[in-house]
Amino acid sequence: MSFQWSEGVSLARMRTALAWLGLLVFSPFAPAWANDSVFDTLQVHGFLSQALVITDDNNFFGKSSENAGSLEYTEVGLNASLRPHANILVAAQLLSRRAGGDTRDAIPTLDYGVVDYQVVSNQQRTLGLQLGRFKNPFGLYNQTRDMAFTRPSILLPQSIYFDRTRSLGMAGDGASLYHEERTQAGVVRFQAGVGKARVEDDVDLALGLNRFPGTLQAGSSAIGQVRFEDNNGRFLMALSTASANADYEGSQPPLDNGSFQFQPWVFSLQYNHERWSLTSEYALRTVELDGFNPAIDQKKTGESWYLQYTRRVDSDWQWLLRFDRLINDRNDRSGSTYEQSGLGPAHSQFADDITVGVQWTPRPNLMVAGEYHHVDGTGWLPLDSDANASAKSRHWNMLLFQLSVRF
Amino acid sequence: MSLFCLIPAAIRSGALAALVLAWLVWPTNTYSSEQQTAILLVAHPAVTTSWLNRDTTRAIFAMRQRTWPDGESVQVFVLPNRDPVHARFTKEQLAAYPHQLQLAWDRMVFSGMGQAPNRVSNQLDMREKVANTPGALGYLEREYIDESVHVISME
Numbered sequence: 001m002s003f004q005w006s007e008g009v010s011l012a013r014m015r016t017a018l019a020w021l022g023l024l025v026f027s028p029f030a031p032a033w034a035n036d037s038v039f040d041t042l043q044v045h046g047f048l049s050q051a052l053v054i055t056d057d058n059n060f061f062g063k064s065s066e067n068a069g070s071l072e073y074t075e076v077g078l079n080a081s082l083r084p085h086a087n088i089l090v091a092a093q094l095l096s097r098r099a100g101g102d103t104r105d106a107i108p109t110l111d112y113g114v115v116d117y118q119v120v121s122n123q124q125r126t127l128g129l130q131l132g133r134f135k136n137p138f139g140l141y142n143q144t145r146d147m148a149f150t151r152p153s154i155l156l157p158q159s160i161y162f163d164r165t166r167s168l169g170m171a172g173d174g175a176s177l178y179h180e181e182r183t184q185a186g187v188v189r190f191q192a193g194v195g196k197a198r199v200e201d202d203v204d205l206a207l208g209l210n211r212f213p214g215t216l217q218a219g220s221s222a223i224g225q226v227r228f229e230d231n232n233g234r235f236l237m238a239l240s241t242a243s244a245n246a247d248y249e250g251s252q253p254p255l256d257n258g259s260f261q262f263q264p265w266v267f268s269l270q271y272n273h274e275r276w277s278l279t280s281e282y283a284l285r286t287v288e289l290d291g292f293n294p295a296i297d298q299k300k301t302g303e304s305w306y307l308q309y310t311r312r313v314d315s316d317w318q319w320l321l322r323f324d325r326l327i328n329d330r331n332d333r334s335g336s337t338y339e340q341s342g343l344g345p346a347h348s349q350f351a352d353d354i355t356v357g358v359q360w361t362p363r364p365n366l367m368v369a370g371e372y373h374h375v376d377g378t379g380w381l382p383l384d385s386d387a388n389a390s391a392k393s394r395h396w397n398m399l400l401f402q403l404s405v406r407f
Numbered sequence: 408m409s410l411f412c413l414i415p416a417a418i419r420s421g422a423l424a425a426l427v428l429a430w431l432v433w434p435t436n437t438y439s440s441e442q443q444t445a446i447l448l449v450a451h452p453a454v455t456t457s458w459l460n461r462d463t464t465r466a467i468f469a470m471r472q473r474t475w476p477d478g479e480s481v482q483v484f485v486l487p488n489r490d491p492v493h494a495r496f497t498k499e500q501l502a503a504y505p506h507q508l509q510l511a512w513d514r515m516v517f518s519g520m521g522q523a524p525n526r527v528s529n530q531l532d533m534r535e536k537v538a539n540t541p542g543a544l545g546y547l548e549r550e551y552i553d554e555s556v557h558v559i560s561m562e
Contacts, residue, residue: 041522043516043522043523045516045517045523047517077517079516079517079519081516081519081522083473083480083522086473086474086478086479086480087473087474087478087480089473089521089522091519091520091522092519093517093519112518112519113519114519116519116520118472118473118474121472121473121474121476121478122463122476123459123460123462123463123476126466126471126472130519130520134519135518135519135520143514143517143518143520144513144514144517144518147513147517149513150510150513150514150517178520180466180471180472182460182462182463182466187462187465187466231461231462231502232502233465233501233502233503233507272504272507274504312506315489315506364488364509
């Protein structure tokens with residue numbers, strides 16, 4: 001009687017139509033598709049989330065502080081995958097996401113598109129290679145951060161999973177290697193990737209470079225994660241690091257063609273029980289601007305951490321309590337030096353967020369969530385190109401509701 | 408202004424205290440399973456593998472490993488998340504809870520790292536699908552097992 005989400009589109013007609021779509025996308029593999037069994041491995045999955053964001057002060061994802069709030073937080077994803085050979089997986093996902101900002105932001109983009117080859121696969125280990133646009137394994141949530149069903153709350157802890165320089169952390173275009181080794185104590189998983197970082201307009205804006213005529217060109221990026229899970233599946237530990245680079249081109253005085261480097265580290269811990277989980281992540285983020293001009297060049301290290309308790313009441317209900325802290329510059333925790341330098345208000349340099357949330361999943365393919373944030377600071381408030389930082393309120397509250405479906 | 412600073416501090420310490428309290432005080436039930444029949448791993452009769460260790464079984468059911476140790480493609484079959492046999496299987500054999508396994512599948516499917524398992528509605532359906540799909544791996548209570556499927560022993 002219950003709806004089987006993984007069989008949601010096993011309708012023959014849909015399958016045929018999508019197979020043709022897949023054939024266009026993955027045409028290099030077409031010769032291997034001579035037999036029907038390859039088509040039998042085709043899977044199509046998707047999701048849709050719509051949120052309502054209400055704030056008392058400050059705008060988050062649209063004009064949330066006006067009237068009845070903002071509906072400008074929408075996520076839609078559609079993916080297809082198939083296995084043309086026993087150890088090869090081909091997968092791609094289109095993502096449309098609007099989080100405030102222009103409606104053009106909702107134009108679907110390629111979220112990932114990979115050919116995955118498992119070179120070694122036995123009782124002791126799995127070793128594989130991904131080529132294409134792969135999702136960065138960063139912290140516990142980054143790889144599927146836009147899919148509501150994989151998040152413990154509507155908004156991930158913003159100190160680490162903030163939106164400002166989102167494009168940098170999302171995915172890389174290149175190659176990624178993964179290795180799972182099974183040991184006496186537990187499973188060790190390792191993943192490393194190199195490629196070209198994705199640098200979009202959000203990075204320009206976050207760095208305050210959008211007012212100049214030049215553009216940031218994506219440079220190389222590298223990412224690595226080591227993860228350990230104990231034999232009982234209770235304890236999980238991960239260390240992730242990344243390095244993303246970009247070069248500035250087309251500058252005009254007073255700016256020179258500088259470079260930008262972003263290097264974050266995240267340490268993650270999670271303890272899982274049948275009824276509850278305790279999760280914490282700690283991150284250090286180094287941002288360096290070099291070669292622009294003495295007024296803009298800088299190197300600073302930000303610090304983020306959160307502690308989160310989630311509790312499953314029954315198979316349908318789950319609630320969450322979280323404290324999340326962001327500091328933009330470890331050498332100026334209160335932001336006072338920043339304010340004295342005339343760069344903007346001190347509260348734009350930090351944010352403490354206390355979150356209480358609840359998720360209701362009456363069916364495997366439907367989720368309704370609600371949460372309340374009490375925030376001190378505007379450190380991760382999304383930037384608008386026309387925003388005036390001093391006009392923002394230091395203390396603000398936010399209420400979110402979200403409806404999500406998937407198949 | 409000072410009043411504004413005090414309120415969040417109070418809420419903050421209160422929230423942290425509540426968090427600690429919730430952790431300490433709330434009961435965490437573990438359900439003791441009564442005397443129930445064993446759940447065994449079953450495979451398509453042509454599968455050559457005769458045993459799997461627990462970590463490999465977990466990797467295959469979590470959809471992180473796509474082939475049998477001999478290189479043959481594996482087709483994973485599972486019962487619905489809320490089926491009590493599925494819950495027992497994940498807890499007893501995989502040392503995971505059904506919601507964790509579901510989350511693991513979602514993370515594979517929506518990151519391009521893997522596919523979702525095949526769903527069957529009940530154990531009779533499981534037996535039929537496993538018996539007729541080359542490379543199939545599933546699980547059944549002992550009383551549902553017959554000669555149409557191949558039993559895989561777990562280390």
